[in-house]
Amino acid sequence: MMEMITEAREMQATSEKLRQQGKRIGFVPTMGALHQGHLSLIKRARRENDVVIVSIFVNPIQFGEGEDYEEYPRDLEADSKLVREAGVDAIFAPAAREMYPIKHITIVSVEGLSKRLCGASRSGHFRGVTTVVAKLFNITRPHTAYFGQKDYQQAQIIRRMVSDLSLDLKIEICPIVRERDGLAMSSRNRYLSVKERQAALVLFNALQKAKSMLQSGEVEAERIKEEIVSLIEREPLVTIDYVEVVNAESLEPGDEIEKETLVALAVRIGKTRLIDNLLYEPGEVL
C-alpha cells in the first residue's frame, strides 16, 4: 500500500514514527518525469532499506531565469504508477507553496564546488538544489539517499553538504542508465526532435572516445578535451556548454590524470541542455 503525502508535517511525522520503529529509510529525491534511471535508484533503495520514500517536486528555486521551470515535464499520475510498481512505500509530492509558504530567505550553499562545471553556466542553480535537498532530508529523515551519477556534480555537492553539516545520513551515487544506443536517460530527452535525438548521441560517442584514450594510457587532460571538442563540433545541431576533465572529488582541473577523474560534458541541442559524464580511476580496467 503506497502512501501519497503532500504535507511536510505529515511526511515528517511518518518518517519520525518509522525511525522510532527502527526501520531504515531509503530516499530518492526526484523532479518526477521518471525514467529507468530513477527506477534504478529506487530498486537499489528497495534492496537496501525497510522503507522507500520517493519525492516528486519540481523545485522552482533551482531554475534560473529563461530556464525550463514552466515547461519541465510533469505527470504525477504516470510517475505514481511507476513507483507503485517498483514497491515504493511513500511518495512525497508537495506543492510549491507547501515547500515555500513564505518568502524563502534561508540558503544552503556549498561554495567552490558549486561554481564549477554546471555551476558556471547555471548561476544559483546549486544553491537551489542544496537548499531544497537539505529541506527534503529534514522532512523525510532518510538513513540513505540515492542520487544518479549523471548529475555527478550535484551528487558530490550534496555529499559535501551532508558531511559539512553533520547530517546523519549516507549518500549513494548510482551508475548512469543509458538508452540502447548509449544516450544517458534524462527527463529532458523528451524535449528532443527526432533529428536532435540522433545528434544527441554525440555525447556518448565523445565519452567513448575519452574512455579509449584513457585506456590507451593518455594522461594529459588537455588532449582528451581537444579530442572531445573537435568530435562534438562536427555535429551541427549541437553547441558545447563545457567540456571538462577534472579531479573527481575537488572538481578542479589538473594537467595530468593521476587520481580519480571525471570527464564531464554539457551541450545545448536546440533549446535543450543535456549533460553526461564518465568516471575514470587510473589503473582500473574499464
Added chain:
Amino acid sequence: MMEMITEAREMQATSEKLRQQGKRIGFVPTMGALHQGHLSLIKRARRENDVVIVSIFVNPIQFGEGEDYEEYPRDLEADSKLVREAGVDAIFAPAAREMYPIKHITIVSVEGLSKRLCGASRSGHFRGVTTVVAKLFNITRPHTAYFGQKDYQQAQIIRRMVSDLSLDLKIEICPIVRERDGLAMSSRNRYLSVKERQAALVLFNALQKAKSMLQSGEVEAERIKEEIVSLIEREPLVTIDYVEVVNAESLEPGDEIEKETLVALAVRIGKTRLIDNLLYEPGEVL
C-alpha cells in the same frame, strides 16, 4: 550521571537512541563561560524535556577578523560543574577540528535578517552562527532548543532558518537575565574594568528610558532613538555601534510603532562590545 561527549558521531548516536526511546530532548547551545542567563535556559529546558543537552563550543567561524575568538573566556571545568548541578544529562563539547575536520565550504545563511543590526557591523557573523547551529541541531537532534533574548536577532534568524529548512524542532526565546543593577548577563562582561562596568549601566538605563517613553504613548521610533543616543553619548567611556527601533519580526525599521517592536543597542566600551534590547508589544502593560 552527566555524560561528557566530544565526538559528533557519539552525540548523534546518543540522541538517536533517546529519540527512539520516545524521550523529548531539550537543547541549549552555548559558547561556555556560563552565567545565570545560560542557567535560566537550562532550567527551562529541564522543566520541559526528558533529557537536556548543553553544547559548549566557541565557534571560530562566527568571529570576524580582529574579534575576540582567541580571548573568548573558556573554562570547561567550571562550566561542567555548573551544568551538572543544574541537572543536565549531557554536555557536547567538541574541539574545533571535530566540528570542522576539513575546510568547511558549506554555508547556511538567512539573507536579509542577517544584514541588519549586529549583522551590519559584524559581517559574516550570522552565517557562522546559522551554519554551526544547523550542524549542532543535526548532531544533537533536539525537540526544542532554547535561546536567550539578549541575542534576539540571533534567535529570530535561527527561528527563520528552522522554518525555512523544515527542521523538525521548536525554538524558545527566554527572557534576558540581568545583574541586580540591570546590566544584562553576558560572558563578555568579564572583560570590563571596574570603571567600564559602571559605564556599561548606560545600556540598561537607555532601555528604561525607551520603556517609559513607550509607556507614555510615544509612537515615533526616531524620537526614541534620539533620546537613547543622547543619553549614551553623555557616557564618555561608551561609543555607540547602533541604536535601532525596529519591527520585532522583520527587524526592519518603521516610522511609527504599531506592531511588536524591538529596541536594540550595541556599544563598545574599551575593547568590549556589548548588546542589550527591549521587546515592546503595543497595548501591553509593561
